[in-house]
Amino acid sequence: MTAVATTGAAAFLGRYEGLRTRLPGARVAWVEALRDKAADAFRAKGFPTRRMEAWKYTDLAAVTGAAFGEPLTSVDDAPALPPTAHPRAVFVDGRFRPDLSTLDGVALQVESLGAALPRLEGRIGALARPENEPLAALNTMLFEDGLVVEVAAGVAAGTLEILSLAAESERAPAFHPRHLVRLGVGASLTIIETATGPVAARYLHNPVFEIEVAEGARLAHGRLQQEGHEGIFLSTVYARVAAGGTYDNFTLNAGAKLARNEIHVALTGPKAEAHMNGVQMAGDGQHVDTTTSLDHAAPDCSSRQTYKTVLAGRSRGVFQGKIHVHQVAQKTDGYQMNQALLLSPDAEIDSKPQLEIYADDVKCSHGATVGELDADHLFFLRSRGIPEAQAKAMLVEAFLTEAVEAVADEPIRTALEQGVAGWWQRQGVAA
Amino acid sequence: MLKIENLHATVEGKQILNGLTLEIPSGEVHAIMGPNGSGKSTLSYVLAGREGYEVTEGSVTFNGVDLLAMEPEERAVAGMFLAFQAPVELPGVGNANFLRTALNAIRRARGEAEIDAMQFLKLARARMKVLNMPEEMLKRPVNVGFSGGEKKRNEMLQLALLAPKFAVLDETDSGLDIDALKLVADTVNSLRGSDFSALVITHYQRLLNHIVPDRVHVLSAGRIIKSGGPELAEELEAAGYAGVQAAA
Ligand SMILES: Nc1ncnc2c1ncn2[C@@H]1O[C@H](COP(=O)(O)OP(=O)(O)OP(=O)(O)O)[C@@H](O)[C@H]1O
């Protein structure tokens, strides 16, 4: 008998060896090859450590030091679902649940990745880079399910919700859903994605998105990360935008005890646009990280990034934003702003903007600020009868305004405002 | 209504108020005049409860209760209002949202029903018309990009909407044109009655032609050095503070 590792990279590699012949696509040669290659990359690097440039400020000890189990295979509980006005795909512990989803009559093609896998050759893995990002390697090695969303050319497909729930269980499941989104030429779609789970459940949610936006298409991708207090959320999004297309990502990164929101966007055709905005909010014991990487790989493209971080209690926030302007990308117009508001002396923010510009005719600006609530502003509101907690909430909301107003999409903005309000309620405005 | 006794206060360790005693009965309006740096704004901040203004001696009672033991918002709910000498700008906080939140906070604390956005709008529009404020000022962030005079008008709008029992006006008249000055006076005068008092801090006698005070006090080096009727303001206007200070 050989000892079986229960924690760290070895545990996940061990699981892969055990499941290799049973995972979706196990007898499909290209899937096997893809997974094996990812496993090799993951074996070589293991989980990221703080010695890696991209992980300097975020420690994964909470992942590597803990044992995770498998999600239950037959989940027949029906968790309570929030109401929705949109078609919705529901996942529980990373598995698509057709019984809980309502996708009838949508103007787009949606199916479970588990089922669609054999016909996805060349698409899964087209954008993800397991050799660079160990968490994408982990996902590639072990993904079992996900959502495949396709909008045909010219179709305005409205709004689709994706809801990811963690089940109430003692198993501390790790799940690695793989989602593919493709918009045809001139198509449009709004996705509102919510990730949440029970307050006290331990789990690891490690989703990877691969998103292709064709010429002139527009994807608005709103993400509400509201995982449970003991959850871990490590998400990697890869998006590629063709000429005249727009990828508009807004992420509320507010839940989980450890959350990484990593986004890679490549603008590959002229006049493509990327909007990456977000709000991070953390309270006592939380660590939230947003890391963006933007490739301006074609001329006349523009990008807008505004990220706001609010930290209360003993919490930590990270923002890293890299903009790479390739030599061909003349007339690039890039803007990046990240601002942090510290509500407690025990809160800490690390921020690292990074510009690499190889074209000579570009307009690129970036800025970063860190501050506290203004005592004069707070006093003014209180002197008008507004209780301290409410006054703080108003000022925090004001701080977030710029990022929230950058959200053009109405359903996403509404969901976001509710998400921010919910965060305050959960905090009890502890700050 | 307001009774200040032997008030001593420091800011950043610096002694600013030095045994200030002043009583303002219900229904009266008093004016405070005094040279720059004499402690007028400091007094107003101490009354409103601003952090960093430390009372080292003395007391302030407001309708029989210890004002100094209360949080700023509790003072507001109890009926204390300060119109700031330099109102702050609040980027990202909509004026309408702010005004309604303040009004409802006070109503809630008093056990009154909160008012909804429609009711508020009606109320605010009526007050703004009187104050000659364009309605779009409700949509803008609080005081952001407002001119000096517009900020003061916005303070008067708050005064009119919140209808406190006691108002401190810290140089609300400074920088105002003559029409605006009358609007400030109208706002205060419309509140005058047996259950309202005010302390009007000003450098100019002109405002006191429109808000006729019951008493005028001279503050110098953190103490009241002389008190009198409205005619005292005229004397000061003519002769300056030197004579009063020498006599004290
Ligand atoms: N935060 C502070 N730190 C140090 N000194 C202060 C502070 N705030 C006020 N002071 C000092 O306290 C004194 C009184 O200031 P205050 O603002 O009360 O004067 P004032 O009578 O309102 O003057 P003005 O007529 O110019 O408005 C001044 O000398 C001022 O410099």
Ligand SMILES: [Mg+2]
């Ligand atoms: Mg002053």
